[in-house]
Amino acid sequence: MPEFATHEVFNQPGPLVDVNLFETHRALQDALRFNAPELDPAPLRELGALAGSAEMQTHARLANVHTPELRTHDRFGHRLDEVEFHPSYHALMAAAVRAGLHGAPWGTSASGAHVLRAAGFMLFTGLEPSILCPISMSYAVTPALRANAAVYADWAPKLTSRSYDPLLKPFTEKPGVTMGMGMTEKQGGSDVRSNSTRAVADGSDGWGPRFRVTGHKWFFSAPMCDAFLILANTPAGLSCLFLPRVLPDGSRNALRIQRLKDKLGNKANASSEVEFQEATAWLVGEEGRGVPKILEMGTLTRLDCALGTSGLMRQALALALDHTRQRMAFGKRLIEQPLMRNVLADLALESEAATALALRLARGYDKRGDAHEAAIARLLTPISKFWICKRGSAFAQEAMECLGGNGYVEEGGEGVMARIYREMPVNSIWEGAGNIMALDLLRALRSGDAGAALAHELAAARGAHPALDRLASSLPARVEEMATEVEARRLAQEVALAVQAALLAQTAPPAVVDAFCASRLDGDWGQAFGTLSGRTDFDAILLRALPR
Structure with missing residues (x-):
């Protein structure tokens, strides 16, 4: 009997490695x-x-x-x-x-x-x-x-040091440190007002009022950080406290790690449940005003949720594009198949819009002394966190489908896509899930200056596309009509899409702007990725998005 090479490997795309992720973005x-x-x-x-x-x-x-x-x-x-x-x-x-x-x-x-x-x-x-x-x-x-x-x-x-030292030892002996936070408890989650952890006054020293903390945190991420900001009830109410892992005298603080969370994704990071047994901590800010104080930290982690999801979108898109450029199916490369081109172009639009919005939000934090930029940061933080992160999971699923079964496995280069898919939900859930963000948008709009800041942002793109002009003109009335809790998510979506379109009008080529506005704003779109109009300039959109 003749021998056959039954295991010859062909038509399997190579991994996307040794590519500069910035130069191709x-x-x-x-x-x-x-x-x-x-x-x-x-x-x-x-x-x-x-x-x-x-x-x-x-x-x-x-x-x-x-x-x-x-x-x-x-x-x-x-x-x-x-x-x-x-x-x-x-x-x-x-x-x-x-x-x-x-x-x-x-x-x-x-x-x-x-x-x-x-x-x-x-x-x-x-x-x-x-x-x-x-x-x-x-x-x-x-x-x-x-x-x-x-x-x-x-x-x-x-x-701010650029030296990393993973060992638990006094901060004075380390070239650099990291910090985390602990807010939520098992009985309340986002409702931190129900926290039961208590802190008893224990004198004062060079770091100010000192407390002994007893209680727990249900989600305590990165427990090997050198110190944490936590919430605990003092006599004046819920307060923000600074709690180091190692005390100034070199002894370990009474922070007990109960177990690590077995999470859907985010596997390399340790998230834990902890208990404090008269742990030592110092007051940060005004006693009884812990929630607004620790939310100064939470606001910036929300920025990072939007940035992180945008980065994951780009990498998922890059993997899908690279795979479909190499893989043959039905006599053509996958990226040459008309329907696959529609899917990939649609994903490219979503990724670019997320990138534009997240980076515009970051600019707001660079210029907080500017009244307009401060208002923009207040407005765009909840809508960026809500909309970009909400789109992430559906985006990752569609990108994974471009790789077929290879995208679903946890092995080799294709395993990166599975890891991205498992990672996507965390940024939407962490630091305030969708409802929390939509309600935060309502609070921002009621502040008085956010509406004017939004109008100013959209004015810069006036005339770029008729659908954007119509939405920008109708938004003030829409804000008045929909500024209720029951419609807050819908309002967050409309504001996010309007700002994304306005940003693309100022940063992206016409093919991207026209396709985004026609699909997202003008209704020329289905209810899944890959439903762009046949009039879309697929060549221009895909060429811009290629990862190498």
């Missing part, structure tokens, strides 16, 4: 020029090469395969309360810290620092999103931490 480059034209893109080009490298993608895979493990005690029975990570996790953390994603904007007065960091955060998300949880919290903590001047003076230089 044209939508991000144009959004950067629009929001911060003064920026030197060299750091992003360097980070893009690193994030797209085969070496770092291997670290990302290993950090997700070899997930964190809890060590509550050592072999002699002493409490440890430590989480053990694979070396690849630490390699990724070190790379993110070197890139300044955890705090660089706070250590410089350079223009556009938050936009630069936002673009870098997007690029790194394309490599590995889950380790960015402690990176994001470390970035977001500074505005709130400033309310305790003594703690801030001691910790701020370490929070």
